[in-house]
Amino acid sequence: MELTTVVLKPEELDRAAAFLQRGQCVAFPTETVYGLGANALDAQAVAAIFTAKGRPQDNPLIVHCASEAQVLSLVGDVSPEARKLMRRFWPGPLTLVLPRADKIPLVVSAGLDTVAVRIPSHPIALQLIEQAGLPLAAPSANLSGRPSPTTARHVLEDLGGRISAVVDGGETGWGVESTVVDCTTKPFRLLRPGGVTLEELESVTPVLVDPGVYGQLQPGSTPRSPGMKYRHYAPRAHVILVVGKGAPERIAALGREYQAEGKKVGVMAPAEHCSAYQEFTTLPMGSLSNLQEISANLYRLLREADELRLEILLVEGITEAGLGMAIMDRLRRAAEVYIQEG
Incomplete structure (x- = not known):
């Protein structure tokens, strides 16, 4: 009801x-x-x-x-x-x-x-x-x-x-x-x-x-905390998380491949790096110098990807230091594919 x-x-x-x-x-x-x-x-x-x-x-x-x-x-x-x-x-x-x-x-x-x-x-x-x-x-x-x-x-x-x-x-x-x-x-x-x-x-x-x-817990195990076992925080778009020094180049290449297939592609990246992705719909996460800003924007941007009807969302990873550990945890659990580049 x-x-x-x-x-x-x-x-x-x-x-x-x-x-x-x-x-x-x-x-x-x-x-x-x-x-x-x-x-x-x-x-x-x-x-x-x-x-x-x-x-x-x-x-x-x-x-x-x-x-x-x-x-x-x-x-x-x-x-x-x-x-x-x-x-x-x-x-x-x-x-x-x-x-x-x-x-x-x-x-x-x-x-x-x-x-x-x-x-x-x-x-x-x-x-x-x-x-x-x-x-x-x-x-x-x-x-x-x-x-x-x-x-x-x-x-x-x-x-x-x-x-x-x-x-x-x-x-x-x-x-x-x-x-x-x-x-x-x-x-x-x-x-x-x-x-x-x-x-x-x-x-x-x-x-x-x-x-x-x-890493997510194995099937059949009971998590001692929320957020440990299941895929979480995910938009409807196919999320690909790319980390490492070569991430910008890999993201750009993947984005072009998906666009060639007729897919609607978006890139979520730190504000400092968004200029590298101008050929795609960009979702600026916030400044790398302000992880609190990135944290506050994270879920809003994942929902915005749905509002924009993105089919592919390529995400550039950030540092795991400080609040970055929580941000990256959420991104890993939202992603269907995780790529370590360089």
Whole structure:
């Protein structure tokens, strides 16, 4: 049954909270991307998230809280090292995987004995959680596999008629999802790069990068974090990611080949390099000197590729240092072909 999706203003959070208290799904802005929230303590409400998104049931959700006290009520033992990360990066784009308390339904954690939790820094998200009086299980508010939404319009494109409401808080800030760290292992493991960089984490405590960051998990395995197992963030265009010193030349050559076949070709590249691709539709990512800008533009550009009806999207890779690790993680998972050139 199709729903009427109500678009709410930030001053109408009381209405959004009422939807959540009735077990319905509401999309809302965070500092990373828009999330699709439901009462994390209500298994039926959480199940509605999976239905709306078409999300695989073995993909765990992140629970969003408004305070450390609320987090601690949902988890088991928290190590001193994990508390250091909480104090350093919360509220903010860091998710911690911790032992799951019994009150968290298994559907939230995909049957695992852990739960992923975070405190967002976006004022609308915090106020909504407080007004609802509930922790909110909230993946990104998009159809599963599509680019994550950074505006309310993106949410409506994917989920209009499938959810009760979306709170329109304008564009989000980081543009990529939160960093996910498994705090149940020694040393801690980085499961998904995001807004908090590996370098920032390592300034607080030792962290290993999980092998799943560089390659999708095997079929039949249960991911300990969202974003590890399935193809994600993908537009409808065929995405080819090219990295290395020879990337510009390879991209230009591939673009000409596809154009000769009659394909509509676009190139997504750092602003400094777009002049090399003038024969194609260019999507400037932002400056290499400002990875935050590239991060904020990433999903918008992947959606723009669809609006332009591109059939082939060639993407020039960037550095993996700092925030570049999260950007490249998303591009690898969006791409159908990955080429190392030089």
